[in-house]
Amino acid sequence: MRVAIIGAGISGLALAYYLQKRGIAYDLFEAGSQVGGNLQTLHKKGYLLELGPTTLQMSEELLELITELKLETEILPVASRSHSRYVLNKGIPQPYPSGLKSFVATSGLSREAKYRILQERHIPPAQVENETITQFFERRFGREVVDYAVDPLIAGIYGGDPDQLLIGKALPKLKELETQYGSVLEGLLQRKRKGAFQKSFSFKNGMHTLPAVLADKLISLHLEHKVEFISRSQGKFIISCASNGDHDTEEYDKLVLALPAHQAAELLHYTYPGMAAALQNINYPPLAVVHTVYNQAEVGHPLEGFGALNPKEEETFTTGSIWTSSVFDGRCRPQEVMFTSFVGGSRNVAHTQADEQQLLQQVHEELCATYTVSAKVPVFQHMHLWRHSLPQYDLYIEDAHQMAESLEEEGLFISANWQSGVSVHDCVHHAKKIAAKINSKASSRSIAE
Incomplete structure (x- = not known):
């Protein structure tokens, strides 16, 4: 049995890893030059910037994977001072209740x-x-x-x-x-x-550590291999792939799409038009991730916590900010503080359409007002725009979920966060399940033969 996996985000990488452990032949195709999908870490001017998730939630399955990859010594727990969460209320960060007692005690x-x-x-x-x-x-x-x-x-x-x-x-x-x-x-x-x-954590050198080490373990990962066309003939999947100007065509017994819904739809338009149409309906709103650094002496708020979320009722420009330098050491210099702010999402799509400098300025002004920042300009500021951020689990995703499940009988599987859930744990857990399903079908086939 041969399995084609398209997309080397965390879902595709984890699936390839689990198939490899089971001795199942696979090819993992990635159109870009790097792996990880949304798990991207940028090192710039001495700062460590997470462009996607800032923390992971530990689980038994994730710990098992980290242990197998020998990454235990790279785990970076969140700082003890960052356990408190906040929510903006009338412009002031108020403690976010973490349990029944705190809900009853809160002034918010x-x-x-x-x-x-x-x-x-x-x-x-x-x-x-x-x-x-x-x-x-x-x-x-x-x-x-x-x-x-x-x-x-x-x-x-x-x-x-x-x-x-x-x-x-x-x-x-x-x-x-x-x-x-x-x-x-x-x-x-x-x-x-x-x-x-579950406990929150990261890695000393950032989130991209996990996909990077996973990729190093894989024997059949093909970067800069763009799959351009999928067809089906005599029970096989025919994959047409372009790399360095050359075009290759291979056939596979099983196909796994580890892609965002809109990218998967483009590949399925010819072979599975109904599924492609359902995938086009899945909404991925744009989201800007903004990192802002100030000298600590210019920030009046103590920032003793994880960060603050902003309710829609507050009518803010951002949806909230993580107090990154309070959560993890080493993300900026000791005398500085770093905020990771989020702009856009479903409720504020228009905010992401602002000019980059205007967007950065509005984030700066809001941080100044909320956290008593006296700096006229930040020490450092950076923006990354995800034009398609996270899949929205709304009414329109239901058809895609149902069709994806039915297509497994034809050998087409999904290992992507629009199917599994958006957390890294969800993606790893789902990938392991898909590997077990494929292995089960391979075993059944061997017995039949």
Whole structure:
């Protein structure tokens, strides 16, 4: 059996790694010159800039992979001073509640909202078709929690709008808590007792460490190989690939697309037009990642925490900022502080269309107002624009998910964050499952022969 994998983001790399461990022949094609997808780290003028995720959530599966890659000594835990999260309320960063007690104690919610939270355990579970995150939390906790807790959180995770994202797709584990325990709060309490909460970390040399080391382990990775056409003949997938002006055509028993939905749609237009149409409907809003550095003496706020999220109600230019220099040492000089701010996403697409200098200036002005920054200009500032950031798990993704599952019977698999979930853990977990499925089919075929 031969397997073609297209796309060397973390999903494609992990899948190739797990296939290789099982002794299954594969070819991993990447159109670009580097791997990692959204896991990109830029070293510039002495600064370490994460262009994608800033932290990972540890899990048993991810720890197992890191151990196999001998990366344990490269793990960089978040600093103890950064455990507190904040949310902007009337222009001031207020502590973001991390549990029931902190929700009740916070000054950022009204007495009515706190009472409503305490009543959540008495609200019976319900099955609502295509229920959005907003509808779910408003039903269980009330509107104020949606506006000042859920909305900024979803903007931070997905760059998304909770009015559009489906609870069963975007936050399935929370929906499962309601179904299993009859209450989200009760479910979270049970998980806490079992020690199910994950720790955040990065790597000393940045997030790109993981995909880079994975790539080094692979024997059949082909960079700068752009797959231009996919066809199907006599049960085989025919892959036409261009590299350095040459064109090669190979046939494979299985095909795995580890690509963003819009790129996968282009390749499937001829062979699977229905799937291609479904993929075109998946929304990837633009998102700008802005790193801003100041001298510490010019910042009035102590920045003792992870960062602050900005609710839509605050009408800010950014959706929030991570206090990067408080989270990890070594991202900037000791006498400096670094912010990683986010502009755009589903709720503020127009903000990403500003001229780069104008966008950087607006981020600077907002940081000055929020964190009492006296500097006229930053020491350093950098912007990276993701024109297609993260897939939105809204109503339009449902068709693509259903069709992807049915196409597995024809030997076409998906290993991408629009199918698996957007976190690195989700991508690795899903890739391992796909490798097991392919191995199972290979074993069944061997027995039949």
